[in-house]
Amino acid sequence: MIGSDIVNSLGGGSGINSGSLVEELVSLQNAPEAQRLDTRQEKLESQISDYGLLRSALSNLDAAVSAVSSSDTFDAKSVAIPDTSLIALTKLDSSAAAGNYRIKIEEVAQAQSLSSGSYASKDAVIGKGEITLQFGGWNAALDTFTVDPEKTGATITIDDTNNTLSGLRDAINEADIGVQATVIADGSGYKLLVTSPSGATNELQIAVAEDAGSPGLADFSFDETTQNLTQEQEGVDAQIRVNGLLVSRDSNRITDVVEGLEFDIFNKSATEEINIGISADRSIAETAIRDFVEAYNTFLEETKKLTDFDEETGEYGNLKNDALADNLIDQVRNYLGNSVSGLSDGFTQLSNLGIRTERDGSLDIVENPNEPNTNFRAAIDKNFDLVRDLFVPTTESDNSKVKINGYSGRTQAGSYEVVISQDPTQGVFTGDPLGFPVDTTGKDYSFTVAIDGVETASISLPDGVTYNTGEELAAEFQALINLDESLQAANVTVNVAINGSGALEFTSEAYGSDSKVVFGPVGGDFGDLGIAAGSGVTGKDVVGTVNGEQAFGYGNILLPAINTKADGLSMTITPGASNATVNFSRGFAGGLVSLIDTFTRSNGLIKEHVTELNDSLDEIDDDRSELERRTEAYRARLQSQFIAMEQIVSSLNNTGSFLDGILDRLPFTAKK
Template sequence: MVSTTSSTTNNASTGSSIISALGTGSGIDTNKLADQLTEASKMAQAGRLTTKKTLLETQISDFGLLRSSLSKLETAAAALGSADTFNAKSLSIPDTKLLAMTKLDAKAAAGSYQLKVEQIAQSQSLSSGSFSSLTSPVGKGTLTLRLGEWNAGLTTFGVDSTKTGATITIDDTNNSLTGLRDAINKADIGVSASIVGDGGAYKLLLTANSGAKSEIEITATEDAGALGLASFNFNETTRNLTQQQEGLDSKIRVNGLLVSRESNQIKDVVEGLEFDLFEASLTETVSITIAEDKSIAEQTIRDFVTAYNTFKTEVEKLVGFDTELKDYGSLHRDPLAKNLMQGIRNVLSSSVPGLSDGFTSLSNLGIRTELDGSLKIIETEGNTGFRAAIDNNFDWVRDLFVPKTSSSVTNIDVTKFSAKSQPGNYEVVITQQPSKGMLTANDVALTFPIDTTGKDYQFKIKIDGAESALISLPDGKIYASGAELATELQSLINLDADIKAARATVSVSFSSNKLVFTSDAYGSSSKVEFSAIGADISDLGIALGAGTTGTNVGGTVNGEAAFGFGNVLLPALGSKAEGLSMTVQPGATSGTITFSRGFSGTMTSLVNDFLKTSGLIKERETSINKDIDKVEKDEEALDRRSDAYRARLMAQFQAMESIVRGLNSTGDFLDGILDRLPFTAKSG
């Protein structure tokens, strides 16, 4: 009995102890415990995601820094690619009132020049008769204005076929002095019209551009019943306007050679030098000196070396070990950043493609790569080095840096290249000559001089497919020679509004008693044709019909068929020479063309592959941003799994709490059961 009672007591004590420990519930902060267990489960994976995201965001930031540093390097390299950098000139000129320098271009030839201004240019001006008001009618019809040169007596006018005149129409919409003024100005042919007051009356004043061959000829065609335009005639037959001032060319002696120009703005007497004339003097001579200025090129090269060394220092912190942070940069393992740095080092140390003589690499110029990868300029090294290169071989220095195209023959000229053009030498063979559309008329049936009085010398002509309106030689005009007749026809054709609108032009010459009409364009669309003729035009050998159509140039580049349009030859698409453009002159048969991007072009081309909008850095940034998006999605997924895990824990804890509450109830019941059982009740 004792034994049984003792055993029961021990069990009850143990149960009571458990129940006592649990109390009325578990006594545990299940919310806190669930948070701790969830955080412990999430911590390792969340840490990996955070580390990865931080690295990716740092890489995005560092690629921005790389882009900025690379852009500065590109700017410094691009400055080396400008021919003007290496062709810079300095100018020395004394004080003078005769002229003033306005531009010194890099292509100006170095040398000393003695300038003597003997005559300044002036413009011809013509004035009309008087009109009572600005709205006075002037008549209706057309005024044909042409430009050329009058003789001293104003009896003979020679048209300048290189200048385009105009035909002005006066009708009900502009039949007034102001309407005529505005119509002439709108034609924009180098003749300005203005109205000047004269004692209560008004006159039209016409002013040509300066120059002896910019003088004006005007021929009126009046509408019946609205006469008046004839008062503006100024031609060999009738001169109803008054010449106030004749046109003159400027005259300058350059080192003793007399040259003339139409304007006082001189742009082509000394190549690359422009100046304005103010006064003439038969006694004063202006001495100017143009000298090469190598200092700009030298400083630009030095600036590039400095820019590269700065670039290297900045980028090494991103791709190498940052001594300040005592850690590797975020791009340390990035293959794109490594390829960029290797590519730039290769350009710095390699020969420039397309160059075979002179300086072909930076080392020839005395620019060396140090052990730490930086660039250093070796000023002198025996008879070589940077100083000797600048002083003694400046042309080679320029060719090293500046893109260069050349041709072994003068009638094949390389005019353009593109980003797709690869440096090198290319053999060009011309298989078809370029030609212009041409029409050779029949023999002129008359002998010179030819008088147009009473003759129907009208025609329509098509130039490169553009048809003119009806053109007529002026009535009552005498042509002393075939050359004079050809010049007149060329002026009238190129003056036609429809021909001008199509941007077509023609050259007319006279040879072997025949007029020859030649389109100024090359190619298969180049053609000359007479589509309508007057009754007497056959006297001049002109008949209906077309001449010979032009041809496009044909040829090969390195054995591959090229595309020809007019006299322009383009290498085949996809070939190494793609993007090169050549102008081929008649007579060319073959030649070798050479193309080099120069150091500058090679460097900027490489850098641009990384920097451009669709470049390699942009692609890498896009890829990193996608990785960041993926990490953020992984973080969201981890949060969802963690929330689910916590929910499961809370459900389990709630189940436990339910069990504990049940156990507490059982414990309360067991606390008094021994006292109520037989043989175990306590005695009073």
């Protein structure tokens, strides 16, 4: 101890344990401040912990609210189907229309398959060049092929890197257009088997342009002039009768015959009918609402422990009188008693369907049939659509040409007037009228075209083909252009048709000022088709207002001005829409989800407040460092004072020793 050292160094001193006394004085000096900091730190840490519990309670409530905010909850369906080997259900969506459906399978879909000649090995050399695969349909005689312009094929290059039987197989598979190629050993050699997707219009035409110096690739041709492959089986559509109506599909996976119901078909039957019953399943929504009420009551109970007197612990919660926690709970409780914005009739608040607030703030479901106007059971059984509209966000437009695509957290519930002053249009190039038939033999019908600013490689109509109608030529143009790799990579497509004047018309699938069709260099005979290099008519962006304020238009999408009440709405405008009234409501659940999100999101109010609490904890660390600095200064001052005291005492002790017996030594008082 420093105090003991003082005494030892001075050889005596006062006899006081100065070291112990210094520490006691320092402790007495620091105790109030240290206790204040300890108390403050404990409270802050408890508040941070309790905000974690509050966030958890909100998250549990949010999960229950999210369930009743989903349209799928209220549109849930159940299905009844007998045992059968003909079909298997794969999906029942909430959009399925309730009803009974008699299904009869008259034909299953089949894929076309083509086989090559025999080769000695999988690595046999096959020549070089380009192979173009197109989808469409062959006639029974296999001498006329009709291109399906809505389906995209591929052009494959065969060079030194893949000019073998297995290399061609891999190149076809890697084109990823749904065509399957395999090399099969049939006992006499190896053959390439090419299988298209199933369906009558998914059959293949395979055109080959082989290199003159490396022949052999033409052995895989299968077009209207050369068929060196053998058709093993033709493509066939599935034929299904639904309540007597015959429909055709190119696949055995049926996804759009009965809306919201998907199934696979396996076999056909001339006699068996499958009866499928689809009905609304309201029990899903009822359970979700009951779960929400229970979740809210649990939330209320848990938050009371954090902010009110807890009878279990006999103490007040750490968030008592915390402004943010009180505000959060008040906002949630008040929301439950308010009417839902954007709903003007029907059920507009929870009390309308028999959910009432008790004196303690909890919710109670009224099941009493003697209260017909506020009975939950009656609301579910008799007014289910109104219950749905109360909970689920809704968007409505009184004009089918103004479609609401979505909304954001900024969008406020309400009714908005939309006025269109300029329709969206597509870029289009229109040629001159031409006559038919069109024979490409010996003609240079090559061209390049840019769609929406994306330019194709050079494209040519196939040589030696005769197009007897405008529809045939338009389909060929559309298929060839949409085959281009640059267009496919940019997800750009064009529609080609013959207009009423007998001219080719090329229309971009996109809308707006970026939508355009521009023909670049064209072959010497291309003018015969009524087309010359140049630009067509550029498309226009939609122009309009929402509630009288200028909106932003891009293509056929209209967005309300930023920082307006409608901000966040997204609308698709179809040409011909002059005006519309659109309505938006978040619904009870959607609004509560949005409210909870303002507190719980990553940059929400709880996160901000907890950050402030952590900053206060950091300040306590700084205060402790400052206290320690002051403590050391105080300790040093006391030690200095005690050293001075000991020095004085030591000096006095020496003086006392000197004076001791001085009378015996003085001349007149000395003892004789």
